[in-house]
Amino acid sequence: MIPLSLLAFIIPFIFLRLGETDSEKFSVIGPDLPLIAIIGEDAVLPCHLSPAVSAEDMEVRWFRYKFHNVVHLYQNGKDENDRQLPDYQGRTEFMKKDISHGSVALRIRRLRLSDEGQYHCFFDNKTVYEEAVLELKVAELGSTPYMHMEGHQDGGIRILCKSSGWYPEPAVTWEEESGQSLPLISEHMKVAEDGLYSVQSVTVITNMAEPKISCRLRNVLLGRDVVATIIISEAFFPRVSPWVVALAITLAVFLGFIALAVWYLVKQQKKRGKLSRSRERLFNEVVWRRGVMDPVPITLNPRTANPELIVSKDQKNVSRSGARQDFPEDDERFDTEYCVLGQQTFSSGRYYWEAEVRDGPEWAVGVARESVRRKGAYMFSPEEGIWCVSLFVDRYQALTNPETLLDLRKIPTKIGVFLDFERGQLSFYDAEDMSHIYSFSEVFRGHILPFFWIGRTGTEIQLCH
DSSP states (O other), rough: OOOOOHHHHHHHHHHHHHHHHHHHOOOEOOOOOOOOOOTTTTEEEEEESSOOOOOOEEEEESSSSSSEEEEEEEEOOOOOOOBBBBGGGGEEEEETTTGGGGGGEEEEEEGGGGGEEEEEEEOOOOOOOEEEEEEEEEEEEEOEEEEEEEEEEEEEEEEEEEEEEBBBEEEEEEEEETTTTTOOEEEEEEOOTSSSSEEEEEEEOOOOOOEEEEEEEEEETEEEEEEEEEEEEGGGOOOOOOHHHHHHHHGGGGGGGGHHHHHHHHHHHHHHHHHHHHHHHHHHHHHHHHHHHHHOOHHHHHHHHOEEEEEEETSSEEEESOOOOOOOOOOTTTSSOOOEEEOOOSSSSSSEEEEEEESSSSEEEEEEETOOOOOOOOOOOOTTTTEEEEEETTTTEEEEEOEEEOOOOOOOOEEEEEETTTEEEEEEEEEETEEEEEEEOOOOOSSSEEEEEEESSSSEEEEOO
C-alpha cells in the first residue's frame, strides 16, 4: 500500500497539473461561410482564439490540405517562410496587430484562380494545439458582351452574344425591353488556358414590337451582372416573299374587278420604284469605278500627327511607336487621340483613294472636317465631324452614333474610300475584290480631309498610289 504521506503529496500535484492544462485550453474560430474575393485583388482570411488569449509566443501556421504545404508560418515571434509554397512567396502578409488578443489574419495579394480552396489556421502553444478550416472562393467578372446579328432563322433574327474572362461560368439570360425572357437556342462554354470561362449564346427574336434586346451575364458568386444591348431595326426582319403576296392578290382577283385594279396599280408602282433604284445604283457604280480608274494621291500632314505616331519622310506611311516624341506645341496636332490628317482638302467634287492596313488589330480610316477637335479624348462620330469605318477588338464597325456593326465576309486589308461631295455620300470598299463595306449619307460643308487613327502599337497604315 502507498503510504498516506505520499498520497498527500501526489494528489494535490495531479489536480494542480490538471488545472494548468484546463487553463491553457483554447479553440480556433474562423468564418462559417466561404470567403469570396475577386481574382487580381487581395483577400484577408480572419482567424482568432477563444478565449482571447495572446498568441505572440505561439506557432501560427496557415497551410493547405497537408501540414507541410505552408502558406505562411509565424514562429518564435517572427515570420518563418523558408518552407513556404512557391506560389505564395512574396504574396502573403501575417497581420498580427491584434495578436495579443488572439486575433490574427492572413492577407493574400493578387489573387489567382489557383488560390481557391480550403485553408487551415493552426495554433500551437507547445502544450495544446487547435485549428480551424476556412474556405476561399475566387471570382471574376468577364468582358462586356459582344452582340452580333448572324442572319435569319425560323422567321426571325438570330443573335449571337459572346464574352470571355469569367469565373465561375456565368449564367446567361436574354431579355426583351419589356423584361420578357427570350428562349435560349444554343450555348457553348469553353475554358481557356488561364482557367477562365468564355461563353457564346444564341437566341432568335421574332417580335418586331420589341426591337431592343439585352444579353445579361451574371456572376452568381459576386451577385453582379454585365449587360449588353442591341437595337434591331424593323428593316432587318424577314419580309414576306413577293411571290406569296402575288399569289394572295391573284386569288383576291376572284373577289371582283376592283380588287384586281388595285393590285395592278400597286404592282406597277413597285416596278417603277425598283427601276428607279436600279438606275441610281448603276449611276453610283459608274461614278465609283471612274474614281477607281483615277485615284487621287493622298499624303499625310505630320503637323497633325499625335506624338506617338511616326510619319514617313514621303508622308505615305504612318505607324505607332508606343513612346511620345518631343514635339513643340501645335494647335493642329492631336494631343490625346492617336490620329493624323491628310494634306489634301476637299470642298466639292468626287474623289477616291486607298489605304492599306498592315498588322492592324485596331484602326480607323475615313474623313474629318478641317475643324475637327485636336485636343482631349472623345468618341469618333459624325457629330464630332468624323466619318469612318474601324476595326476595334475584333469588331468591324461604322462609327455612327451608336456604332453600326459590320458583318464582313472577309477581312479587308486595303480600304477604298470614295467621297462624292455634291451627292453627300461617303462609301468604303474592300479594294481587293471591290465589295461594298458601308456608306454614309451626309450633307458635307466646308473643307473635308482624309482621316486616320491607329489604336495599338505595331499597326501601320500605308497610303497607296
